[in-house]
Amino acid sequence: MLSIDHNQLSHPMLERLKRYFVLFILFLLSNQIAIAQEDVNYDEANIPNYSLPAILKTADGLPVESINEWKYIRRPEIIDMFAEHVYGELPRSFDSIEFRTIRENSNAIDGNGTAKEIDIIVTRNGNSLPIRLNLLISNKIQKPVPVTLLLNHRGPDNMDITRQIKQDFWPAETLIERGYAAAVFDVEDVADDDPETYTEDILSTLYPEQIDRPNGTQALSAWAWGAMRVMDYLETDDDIDQNKSILVGHSRGGKAALWAGANDERWAIVVANESGAVGAALSKRRFGETVKIINNGFPYWFTPNFEKFNDKEDALPFDQHMLISTIAPRGVYITAAEEDLWADPRGMYLSLLHASEVWKKIYGLSVPLYDRMPPINNPTDNPYAAYHIRNGEHDLKLYDWIQFLNFADRHFHINRSD
Numbered sequence: 016m017l018s019i020d021h022n023q024l025s026h027p028m029l030e031r032l033k034r035y036f037v038l039f040i041l042f043l044l045s046n047q048i049a050i051a052q053e054d055v056n057y058d059e060a061n062i063p064n065y066s067l068p069a070i071l072k073t074a075d076g077l078p079v080e081s082i083n084e085w086k087y088i089r090r091p092e093i094i095d096m097f098a099e100h101v102y103g104e105l106p107r108s109f110d111s112i113e114f115r116t117i118r119e120n121s122n123a124i125d126g127n128g129t130a131k132e133i134d135i136i137v138t139r140n141g142n143s144l145p146i147r148l149n150l151l152i153s154n155k156i157q158k159p160v161p162v163t164l165l166l167n168h169r170g171p172d173n174m175d176i177t178r179q180i181k182q183d184f185w186p187a188e189t190l191i192e193r194g195y196a197a198a199v200f201d202v203e204d205v206a207d208d209d210p211e212t213y214t215e216d217i218l219s220t221l222y223p224e225q226i227d228r229p230n231g232t233q234a235l236s237a238w239a240w241g242a243m244r245v246m247d248y249l250e251t252d253d254d255i256d257q258n259k260s261i262l263v264g265h266s267r268g269g270k271a272a273l274w275a276g277a278n279d280e281r282w283a284i285v286v287a288n289e290s291g292a293v294g295a296a297l298s299k300r301r302f303g304e305t306v307k308i309i310n311n312g313f314p315y316w317f318t319p320n321f322e323k324f325n326d327k328e329d330a331l332p333f334d335q336h337m338l339i340s341t342i343a344p345r346g347v348y349i350t351a352a353e354e355d356l357w358a359d360p361r362g363m364y365l366s367l368l369h370a371s372e373v374w375k376k377i378y379g380l381s382v383p384l385y386d387r388m389p390p391i392n393n394p395t396d397n398p399y400a401a402y403h404i405r406n407g408e409h410d411l412k413l414y415d416w417i418q419f420l421n422f423a424d425r426h427f428h429i430n431r432s433d
């Protein structure tokens with residue numbers, strides 16, 4: 016038997032042993048990472064055979080053919096499935112909502128715009144929580160104006176109302192120049208994007224009963240709830256044409272935007288920029304980020320019920336094309352980026368293509384989308400269910416925003432030369 020007398024080990028020897036040990040651990044870890052990376056499929060040839068649940072068939076197997084069958088039977092069934100299994104309930108009740116203007120500057124952006132900072136204060140069972148809304152409106156255009164709202168998950172630098180910090184993530188100048196009001200709120204006002212503290216805002220303050228439910232509200236539902244409260248305010252602002260409202264979210268924000276659009280038909284257009292897994296992308300393709308990966312990485316985004324589908328995408332009684340379909344006949348815009356395979360550009364396109372059945376068959380609208388994806392930087396041009404894939408990486412860029420505005424102009428029949 017090998018026995019080591021520690022006293023006999025010289026200091027340098029001990030150091031060397033330690034180094035070998037650390038190297039060995041690093042080797043094991045890098046192997047683990049390599050295995051994890053190999054597990055992510057980026058090859059169309061390796062996509063498993065899958066079949067998508069039918070959008071236009073009720074849970075009882077009946078065909079859905081009329082607007083009424085869609086609106087009152089199938090659409091609510093779909094939304095209930097997503098609430099129960101994916102995002103959790105979206106709370107509806109509260110006792111009061113108050114809008115407090117904190118600051119108003121009619122000389123913003125060199126006199127071109129008016130900046131408003133508004134606290135939206137929601138009260139339930141004696142507890143209140145404020146959401147800060149930043150809103151910029153052009154001074155040079157006839158009111159009321161259409162509005163864009165960004166669900167911002169990237170902190171204060173991406174929503175600066177003073178415009179000392181300007182980022183393409185929220186290009187307020189471009190938006191107001193194009194005649195759209197630019198609104199933004201920080202999703203962390205309603206739920207932190209953090210597994211440890213996400214319950215500290217609306218969940219513990221307003222809806223504590225949701226916290227431990229297997230289908231309870233989680234962060235994405237909370238963010239969607241926040242967008243709904245902003246809409247409550249927009250409906251009261253005479254400068255805003257709330258019938259022409261566009262909700263925009265990027266990535267995780269895009270997932271929340273789709274869910275908000277499903278639940279709140281006041282949004283005329285929903286934009287999900289590179290929303291990827293459990294946003295616009297089809298889960299059953301298992302391309303890029305999968306249900307298991309996202310549940311492990313971001314468990315606080317989804318309801319605990321969703322974990323049942325880890326590695327079991329086949330068992331999902333729905334897929335994300337059904338979420339997109341709930342937005343019909345309003346406008347939906349799905350985007351991808353060429354280098355963002357993690358978010359499955361083709362999976363998002365196919366999802367939209369399948370969802371477009373509702374615009375076409377139920378509402379009789381023309382949505383010419385085909386199996387072949389549009390080329391890079393070539394947005395589709397129908398005004399109902401749009402898609403583009405941009406060159407470059409995962410981000411929300413000025414290019415993306417300009418396409419959204421072009422789409423909105425088409426959808427709302429706005430002719431900029433008027």
Ligand code: GTR
Pocket residue numbers: 265266267268290291292304309312
């Ligand atoms: C990633 C996550 C994606 C997406 C992205 C983002 O880490 O895996 O699903 O949401 O973050 O929000 O930028």
